[in-house]
Amino acid sequence: MREFLDMGGYAAFVWPSYAVTLAVVVLNIVWARSSLARSRAAARRRLAAAGADA
Helix, strand or coil: CHHHHHHHHCHHHHHHHHHHHHHHHHHHHHHHHHHHHHHHHHHHHHHHHHHHHC
16 A cells, blocks of 8 residues: 555656645635525526516
């Protein structure tokens, strides 16, 4: 198991790259979900305003 974690001597390069990739994926999901929530709220406001005008 230790050999796997050492990655043939390249662990100092491999594990940080995995961490950066994971962080980017997680941030992408968080930003997409917050953008979706903002878009839905804006659509609800527009629909409510259009319903009040009718």
